Amino acid sequence: MTFKGVKPINYGGREVWPLVEGGKGVAVSNHASSGAWAAAGGIGTVSAVNADSYDAFGNPIPQIYSGRTRRDRHEELVAYGIEGAVEQVKRAFEIAGGKGAININVLWEMGGAQRVLHGVLERTRGMVAGVTCGAGMPYKLSEIAAHYGVHYLPIVSSGRAFRALWKRAYSKAAEWLAAVVYEDPWLAGGHNGLSNAEDPLKPEDPYPRVKALRDTMREGGISDEVPIVMAGGVWYLRDWNDWIDNPELGAIAFQFGTRPLLTQESPIPQQWKDKLTQLDEGDILLHRFSPTGFYSSAVRNPFLRNLEARSERQIAFSLEQAGDHTHQLDVGVRGKNFWVTRGDLIRAREWVGQGFTSALKTPDNTLVFVTEEEKAIIRKDQADCMGCLSQCSFSSWMDSETNSTGRLADPRSFCIQKTLQDIAHGGDPEQNLMFAGHGAYQFKKDPFYSNGFVPTVKQLVDRILTGD
Numbered sequence: 035m036t037f038k039g040v041k042p043i044n045y046g047g048r049e050v051w052p053l054v055e056g057g058k059g060v061a062v063s064n065h066a067s068s069g070a071w072a073a074a075g076g077i078g079t080v081s082a083v084n085a086d087s088y089d090a091f092g093n094p095i096p097q098i099y100s101g102r103t104r105r106d107r108h109e110e111l112v113a114y115g116i117e118g119a120v121e122q123v124k125r126a127f128e129i130a131g132g133k134g135a136i137n138i139n140v141l142w143e144m145g146g147a148q149r150v151l152h153g154v155l156e157r158t159r160g161m162v163a164g165v166t167c168g169a170g171m172p173y174k175l176s177e178i179a180a181h182y183g184v185h186y187l188p189i190v191s192s193g194r195a196f197r198a199l200w201k202r203a204y205s206k207a208a209e210w211l212a213a214v215v216y217e218d219p220w221l222a223g224g225h226n227g228l229s230n231a232e233d234p235l236k237p238e239d240p241y242p243r244v245k246a247l248r249d250t251m252r253e254g255g256i257s258d259e260v261p262i263v264m265a266g267g268v269w270y271l272r273d274w275n276d277w278i279d280n281p282e283l284g285a286i287a288f289q290f291g292t293r294p295l296l297t298q299e300s301p302i303p304q305q306w307k308d309k310l311t312q313l314d315e316g317d318i319l320l321h322r323f324s325p326t327g328f329y330s331s332a333v334r335n336p337f338l339r340n341l342e343a344r345s346e347r348q349i350a351f352s353l354e355q356a357g358d359h360t361h362q363l364d365v366g367v368r369g370k371n372f373w374v375t376r377g378d379l380i381r382a383r384e385w386v387g388q389g390f391t392s393a394l395k396t397p398d399n400t401l402v403f404v405t406e407e408e409k410a411i412i413r414k415d416q417a418d419c420m421g422c423l424s425q426c427s428f429s430s431w432m433d434s435e436t437n438s439t440g441r442l443a444d445p446r447s448f449c450i451q452k453t454l455q456d457i458a459h460g461g462d463p464e465q466n467l468m469f470a471g472h473g474a475y476q477f478k479k480d481p482f483y484s485n486g487f488v489p490t491v492k493q494l495v496d497r498i499l500t501g502d
Contacts, residue, residue, distance in 0.1 A: 037271045037501035039278035042075075043261060043287065045212060046163040046185055050134050051076045053498060054215075054263055056291025057139025057166055058224065058469065059083030060454035061094070065122045066299040069129025070491035072136050079166060080126050082138045082154050084111075084422065084455065085118030097455065099420050104429075104437055108421030112146035116153035123154065127161040135163035137187070141225070142170035143326055145421040145433050148178065155182040164212045169225045169328060170424075173199060176207035185212030187263065191219040191227030192243060193250035200254045214251065215263040215289060216244050219329065220320065222266030223291055223471035228329040234320050240264065241277070248284050258284030265289035269473045269480070272501035290498065292471035296483065298490045306463045309333070311483065315475040325428035325447040333468040337453070345446050347385050347403040348396070349378035366393030366403055394445040397427070402445055415449040422451040 042049040055071040057063045057079040064086065068078030086094040097114050101107040119138065126136050138154060140147050155162060159182065167175045168189025179186035188204070190196045196214055204211060219228040220237035228234055244262055251260065261284070264274065268288050271278075277286050295302060296310050319334040323341045332338060352359040352373045361379045363372035365386040372393075374382070382393070382403065390403035394412070404412070419429035425439050426432075428447035432439045450467065457466035477483050482497055489497065 036499045038275075040271060040499060043285065045077060045135055048135060048163075051495070051499065052261060052285075052287035053077065053495060054137070054166075054265075054287060054289040055079045055294050056223075056265060056289045057081045057083075057137070058291060058295075059139070059141060059144075060451075061086045061458040062295070062300075062302060063139065064301045065125035065129060066301055067294055067297065067491060068122075068136060069126035070297075070299045071294065071495065072126065072130035072134030074492045074495035075134050076495055077135045077137055077163070078126060078130065079137045079139050080119065080122045082115065082119035082122075082140045082150055083144055084115060084451065085122045087114065087118045087121050094459065096459075099418070101420075104419050104421055104431055107419070108145055108431075108433070108437075111420045111422055112149050112153075115144075115146065115150045116157075119150065119154040120157045123158040123161050127158075136161060137164045137166055138162050139166045142167055142172035142175070143225075143328075143424050144169075145423050145431075147172075147424065148174060151178050155179075155184060159183075166215060168215070168217060168227065169326065171195070171199060173203045176204045176210060180207040180210045183210075185210050187211075187213045187215050189215040189217050189227075189265070190247070191217055192229070193246040195227065196247055197250050197253075200250075205254060208254075208256070211256065211260060213261045213263050213287060214247065215265050216240070216247055217289075218264075218266030220266075221331075221472045223318070223331050223474070224469045225324060225326060225328045225330040226266070226320075228320075234322075234329060240267070244277075245282055248282070251284075261285040261287040263287045263289050265291065266471060267473055269293065269476050270502055271498060292474050293494060293498075294491065295470070296477055296488060297494055298488055302458065303460045303463075305460075306457060306468065307488070309463045309468070310470070310474060311477045311486075313470070313475045313478060318470055318472045318474060320472075323447055325426045325444070325450055326423055327425075327427055331470065331472060333463075333470050333474070335464050335468055337465050337467060341446070341448065344402055344404060344408075347390055348400050348446075349374055349382060350400050352399070363393075363401075366391060366401065372401070395442060396444055396446055397442040404445065412445050415452060416443050418452075419449070420451065426450075 053076040059081045063081040071078035099107040164185035166187040219226040324330045359373040385403040392409040393401040416429045424433045427444045430439045430443040453467045
């Protein structure tokens, strides 16, 4: 029994359910989950962000970097990225068996994004229906997609962002625009597009924002048949009853990013799957520790709490005596040219007494206090950088001629490549960044998952189509 009003849509010349699997990077949305999602009649999404390749026995090939310089390692990263994504697309396409559709997902701010996109689309002709892309302003997305005869689906969080993309680039390749993904910046998992004008603590109702997006699309002459894909906070279709067949909004599809994590085909380790079923409401934190500079949402586990605590052990300093910076800092640093307030001097001495004996400079003229062990890990991770982002605040890498942002590396952040590779391949979900949408607590409450039930992707899609 299909939920009222949910009917197949025409996508790239084929009939599919208006259900999109959200792309989750670094080996999470892989061929097994996305191929099965397409086979169930939806739009499966292979992540082209650090995707796994396999050896002759089918085991993932560890991504080991032997280049001596960051630039050399960056070239290795791009090669791994292309090989892995091509392999994943081919396998997903085979599993789909001609049903549904296969998209790929890239982050515009990932290192070498355009090269990876060209490399993958060149070698998977006829297999990829569309490219979803967010994290940044992907102006060149339409041009690259059109070059390969593939649709594109920009991910935006406001009508304003879409208007800028449309005017500057997308209107020139309007026929390849398959949909616009509206990603709720307060509810979606992973990186999201919360702007400086928006309050992270004051979520806004998505309806007026999506209506404004549709109005912007209409201004550009885009047909109401081009769907807006609602992403972030989508669990039950019945919660979106008023959105379906609503003339104000035009065609609507729905993206599921968090629910597909807990399926039999989902490649994430068992420990991670178990953890998902234990979450309570409020366990997901919208935070700004990511080295991308974007807000992102992840489980507030010991890994994130450690980053929160690190930033709290932070004081401002001047290099000369000025204003209320009247006291010389005598702990955590070498040299005498760090001037701080009296209160901060007392706090710094307390932290050192607790074992946080090293003070590391940040780009904002502050010092954070860490243990010697933490300092060694931070320095090693910064030195091992392979340029996985177009620019990284943690290592100060930038994909440019100088390979540097020109700013001091920021010890308040972390190596995102290292932690996401680790959690995806068996690392402890408590000690790594664990992306999830803010609705992940529903796993514990939704009767579908009672008694430890883990569905196949087909069972999940069938369940979603009933409204549940």
